[in-house]
Amino acid sequence: MRITRETSGENLFSRIGRAGRLMVESFAFAPHVLLNRDARRTMLFQLYSTGIRTLPVITVVGLFTGMILGLQVGLALRKFNQEMYLGAAVMITLIREMGPFVTGICLSACVGSAMAAELGTMTVNDEVAALEIMSIPPVRYLVAPRMMALLVMSPILAFYACILGVMGGGLVGYTQLNVPFAQYMASAMSIAELKDLFTGLLKAAVFGVVIGTVSCHEGFETKLGAVGVGRATQRSVIISFLLILMFGYMITRLFYFDF
Amino acid sequence: MIHFENVCKNFDGKQVLAGVSFDVVEGEILAIVGPSGTGKSVTLKHIVGLLTPDSGTVTVREGARIGYLFQGGALLAWLTVRENVSLPLRETTKLSEDEIARQTDEALKAVGLEESADKYPAEISGGMVKRAGLARAIVRHADAVLYDEPTSGLDPVTAQTIHRLIRRLNAEQKLTSVVVTHDLAGACSFADRILMLKDGCVVLVATPEEFLKSDIPAVREYVIASKGEL
Numbered sequence: 243m244r245i246t247r248e249t250s251g252e253n254l255f256s257r258i259g260r261a262g263r264l265m266v267e268s269f270a271f272a273p274h275v276l277l278n279r280d281a282r283r284t285m286l287f288q289l290y291s292t293g294i295r296t297l298p299v300i301t302v303v304g305l306f307t308g309m310i311l312g313l314q315v316g317l318a319l320r321k322f323n324q325e326m327y328l329g330a331a332v333m334i335t336l337i338r339e340m341g342p343f344v345t346g347i348c349l350s351a352c353v354g355s356a357m358a359a360e361l362g363t364m365t366v367n368d369e370v371a372a373l374e375i376m377s378i379p380p381v382r383y384l385v386a387p388r389m390m391a392l393l394v395m396s397p398i399l400a401f402y403a404c405i406l407g408v409m410g411g412g413l414v415g416y417t418q419l420n421v422p423f424a425q426y427m428a429s430a431m432s433i434a435e436l437k438d439l440f441t442g443l444l445k446a447a448v449f450g451v452v453i454g455t456v457s458c459h460e461g462f463e464t465k466l467g468a469v470g471v472g473r474a475t476q477r478s479v480i481i482s483f484l485l486i487l488m489f490g491y492m493i494t495r496l497f498y499f500d501f
Numbered sequence: 502m503i504h505f506e507n508v509c510k511n512f513d514g515k516q517v518l519a520g521v522s523f524d525v526v527e528g529e530i531l532a533i534v535g536p537s538g539t540g541k542s543v544t545l546k547h548i549v550g551l552l553t554p555d556s557g558t559v560t561v562r563e564g565a566r567i568g569y570l571f572q573g574g575a576l577l578a579w580l581t582v583r584e585n586v587s588l589p590l591r592e593t594t595k596l597s598e599d600e601i602a603r604q605t606d607e608a609l610k611a612v613g614l615e616e617s618a619d620k621y622p623a624e625i626s627g628g629m630v631k632r633a634g635l636a637r638a639i640v641r642h643a644d645a646v647l648y649d650e651p652t653s654g655l656d657p658v659t660a661q662t663i664h665r666l667i668r669r670l671n672a673e674q675k676l677t678s679v680v681v682t683h684d685l686a687g688a689c690s691f692a693d694r695i696l697m698l699k700d701g702c703v704v705l706v707a708t709p710e711e712f713l714k715s716d717i718p719a720v721r722e723y724v725i726a727s728k729g730e731l
């Protein structure tokens with residue numbers, strides 16, 4: 243696919259089609275990213291910067307998500323004298339839904355936005371066209387390493403967010419609701435199944451790919467200079483948010499209904 | 502080498518090229534001049550396939566390698582000048598590191614940038630960015646190089662250096678060059694032929710002498726306006 247060739251239509255469906263092709267092509271270049279030394283180095287750098295950019299935010303977000311969950315659920319459980327189940331409730335909510343969800347939100351805000359701005363600036367500065375003219379596919383050189391990095395990093399960060407969230411919930415349980423930590427952890431570990439962990443991590447991986455696709459696509463479709471770059475950044479975050487919600491629902495529906 | 506036949510191009514209903522026909526002969530330097538917004542950059546983009554005509558045909562000699570010097574240089578900001586220049590070799594050939602280094606140095610030498618090779622694009626001047634872009638365009642032994650306003654925004658002395666460079670590379674490396682420029686005096690000094698575009702049409706293609714003497718009103722107006730600058 244030639245990125246810089248005139249776009250074949252502005253309507254929603256042709257945009258979705260182009261974004262979809264961008265995603266498929268970037269996965270077709272996955273072997274190149276793994277085998278080529280330069281491409282591998284780019285991917286490692288992207289992995290590193292994805293992790294570093296997101297880590298501080300996700301630490302705070304993960305911890306507080308767990309604390310809020312712990313407090314709200316704990317207060318509800320206390321009404322029925324069931325505080326011993328606090329760990330289970332926090333754990334299940336976090337690994338199935340909230341962990342991947344907050345990771346997606348943080349990644350989109352911290353990494354996706356920057357990707358859209360970076361590729362958007364490159365597009366309006368003709369750098370993407372220059373790659374194309376030099377027969378270097380921009381999808382291979384720019385998108386594939388970023389996509390791989392998001393695909394790998396997103397589940398890792400989601401796992402990290404879950405751990406911190408569970409800790410946060412336990413902290414609130416112990417300090418505010420008099421739930422012993424050992425009891426909290428026992429309850430948490432008793433409910434967690436491997437399936438929950440896998441669907442949670444799968445969700446995070448899907449969110450990573452969604453963010454990569456949307457951000458790179460918006461970057462490449464940037465027009466009209468600096469204004470366009472701003473708009474591409476904004477659009478990438480909004481569209482990622484919406485898709486994260488929708489895909490989150492769909493994956494939950496797929497794995498937890500009728501089972 | 503390059504052949505345009507009745508090329509038309511519209512953007513959102515606005516006609517930018519209205520039947521453009523011309524040839525670029527092997528080995529020549531063709532300068533394209535004309536007022537802003539008449540589709541000079543659009544014409545260049547058709548040659549490399551970044552744009553496709555609505556009607557008419559653009560043909561380029563089979564297998565010709567085309568280098569493109571963008572108006573802003575279009576260097577990648579996170580690579581040094583040397584890495585930028587070696588990028589096409591690294592990404593599209595299987596040459597050894599030594600060979601890549603040798604050919605990169607050769608291209609850097611051709612544009613006189615050996616000294617600043619390890620700086621980043623943000624650390625060098627506008628003229629050097631253009632020369633780096635040029636080195637990158639020729640590093641894979643291009644057959645033709647397209648220059649989009651290689652001297653805009655440069656002082657007259659640097660501009661003259663670039664003009665001489667275009668001339669020299671064309672001779673040394675047997676290139677074919679198409680140069681979009683606003684500098685008519687400069688174009689007369691280095692070009693074999695000058696093409697004037699106006700309102701999406703070719704007004705005149707002629708040698709510099711004929712161009713300056715032409716009595717086509719649009720050309721006369723352009724020539725007189727350019728002289729006023731001197």
Ligand SMILES: Nc1ncnc2c1ncn2[C@@H]1O[C@H](COP(=O)(O)OP(=O)(O)OP(=O)(O)O)[C@@H](O)[C@H]1O
Pocket residue numbers: 512513517536537538539540541542543544
């Ligand atoms: N991708 C595009 N989409 C829409 N319109 C475009 C596009 N590219 C160029 N145009 C329009 O085509 C016209 C010609 O543009 P072009 O860049 O070729 O002008 P130019 O002759 O190079 O001018 P300048 O000397 O200022 O660089 C302009 O009006 C521009 O707005």
Ligand SMILES: [Mg+2]
Pocket residue numbers: 541542543649
């Ligand atoms: Mg132009």
